[in-house]
Amino acid sequence: MSFDDAPIDPVSAERLVRGGLELRLVDHDDAAARDAWLHADFRGFHESAPSPERLAEVRAHAPRRRITGVYDPAAPLPAEPVATAQSWVAPLTVPGGGTVPLWSIASVTVAPTHRRRGVARAMLEAELRTAAAEGVPLAGLTVSEATIYGRYGFGAATFADVTEIETKRVRWSGPDASGRVRFVGPEQLLPDALRIVDAVRAFQPGAVRYDEVLLGRAIGLYGDDRAALRTVRYDDADGVPQGFACYRLTPTEGDFTKHTVTVQHLLGATDEADAALWRFLLELDLVSTVRAFERPVDEPVNWWIGDLRAARRRRLDRLWLRILDVPAVLEARRYAAATRLVLEVDDPDGFAAGRFLLEAGADGVGHVRSLGDEEASAEASVALPVTELSAIYLGGVSPVTMARAGRITEGTPGAALALERAFAAERTPWLVLEF
Ligand SMILES: CC(C)(COP(=O)(O)OP(=O)(O)OC[C@H]1O[C@@H](n2cnc3c(N)ncnc32)[C@H](O)[C@@H]1OP(=O)(O)O)[C@@H](O)C(=O)NCCC(=O)NCCS
Incomplete structure (x- = not known):
């Protein structure tokens, strides 16, 4: 189902009009409007203006999304929006291997000339109302600052580490992989990378379907600095591609033996593939540091390097979720323990507010019922804001700690x-690829 042209939210549109601004959908096929929108998006994140090549790339390859802009007809550049957002629906893997449609939001920017007068609030509330009106039960995004989205009911549900490993301290103590690591070009890698990403997504709670175009960019098929990116693939003993890594090398001035490897992506559909790719990177000659982004917080490599302290990790929140339909999302996941709980959910915006009875059997299947007024006196097992329910939903945040x-x-x-026991996930949730 496509949501690209879901209508503009009338409540936010009206509020913006009162401030002399117009909330509009941007036509995917209107190249001039999209170019102007992209200029505003880049400026919003303090990036240089998009090059003509980048604009052409986006025109040729960008996935269809619901693009919105806020326009100021009185501005010297009225065709360039003063605020941007885009959204699309993609499946999110939940504990147990099922999926939930996720209203994914990105490119939220407001021009510095129009900041702090409620424009972002109007856009965010419009996104949530539109998602709910389209029957999408959950919204999600990644954030530039952790202070912005809690007020709209979003909670941080997955985390990732920036990992830095001192390679000279590493004594490989992981498995000896039976396959081979090989250099491949990005064109060759793309179909295998798509299969590997999908294989990982099937078993990894917190993973969101990644667009082919974005994956092409991630592995260096497009993009301004693709010349520096190296891509390797791991083929198992039967020759089946099971993992890939993309990385670049930076020299240290004055010491050629101390290059830093920056790993953009390392993804294995099997633990053996992960091990083979990590080992390949950690044993590269003329390298002293491997720095990897967006790593799972508890990946096995910690136990493969022979010295736990050779790795330093810095944790960041990644996927923030906002539940819009409590029964739909709670019934989509599986539970790790039989349970019967009454959840009292507070949601000032109304979408998720109520009392819900969650019952899960030993088979892990959950049934959720919204308790009517006559049952409203049933004592709640827990009371929590929608922000916290969204944070614990995937099993990556501890309800016991939240209670403390x-x-x-x-x-x-x-x-x-x-x-906590019921919501535990089979693997720590991980977004896999940031959108
Ligand atoms: C973040 C940004 C979109 C906010 O836009 P804005 O139009 O100024 O925000 P609003 O005026 O609608 O503010 C709404 C609320 O958020 C708060 N807020 C806005 N930006 C905030 C920030 N960076 N940190 C903390 N609170 C923030 C406001 O104080 C206001 O609070 P309240 O309504 O609870 O009193 C804008 O500053 C921006 O474009 N920043 C750079 C790009 C960026 O970081 N985008 C976010 C991508 S994830």
Whole structure:
């Protein structure tokens, strides 16, 4: 189903009109309007203006999305929006291997000339109302600052590490892979990378379907600095591609033996593929540091390097979720323990507010019922804002810790622990590829 041309939200449009601004959908096929929108998007993130090549690339390859802009007819450049956002729907893998349609939001910017007068709020609220009106039960985004989105009900649900490993300290103690690592060109890699990403997505809670165009960019098929990117593929003993890595090398001035490897992506559909690719990078000659972005917070490489302290990790929140339809999202996932809990959800914007009975059997299947007024007196096992329910949804944030932090209130003693046991995921959630 396509949501590209879902209508503009009338409530936000009206609010913006009162400030002399217009909220509009940008036509994917209107090259001039899209170029102007992209200029505003780049400026919003303090990037240089997009080059003519980048504009041509976007025109030729960009996926169809619901693009919105806020326009100021009184501005000297009225065709260039003063605020931008884009959204699309993609499946998010949840514990148990099922998926939930995710209203994915990106490119949220407001021009410095129009900041702090409620434009972002109007756009964000419009996104949430539009998603709910289209029947999409969950919204998600990644953030530039952790202070912006809690007020709209988003909670940080997955995390990732920037990992830096001192290679001279590494003594490989991981498995000896039976396959081979090979250099491949990005054109060759793309179909295999798509299969590998999909294979990982099937078992990795927190993964969101990644667009072919974005993956092409990630592996160096397009993009301004693709010349520096090296791409390798791991083929298993039967010759089947099971993983890939993209990395670049930076020299250290005055010491040719101390290059830094920056790993853009390393993704294995099997643990053996992960091991082979990590080992390949850690054993590169003339290298002293391997720095890898967007790594899972508990990946096995920690136990493959022979010295836990050879690796330093810095954690960042990644995927922020915002539940819009509580029964739909809670029934889409599986539960790790049989449970019966009454959740009282507070949502000032109304989408997710209510009391819900969650019952899950030993088979992990959950049933959720919205409790009507006559049952509203049933004591809640836990009371929590939608922000916290969204944060714990994938099993990557501890309800017990949230209760200790005062963000979840226990109605019955031990309910946070029961929630934690039921919500545990088979793997720590990981977004895999940032959108
Ligand atoms: C972040 C940004 C979109 C905010 O736009 P804005 O139109 O100034 O925001 P609004 O005026 O609608 O503010 C809405 C609320 O968010 C708060 N807010 C806005 N930006 C904030 C920030 N960077 N940190 C903390 N709070 C912020 C406002 O104080 C306001 O709070 P309140 O309504 O609860 O009182 C804008 O500053 C921007 O484009 N920044 C650079 C690009 C960026 O970081 N985008 C986010 C991408 S994930």
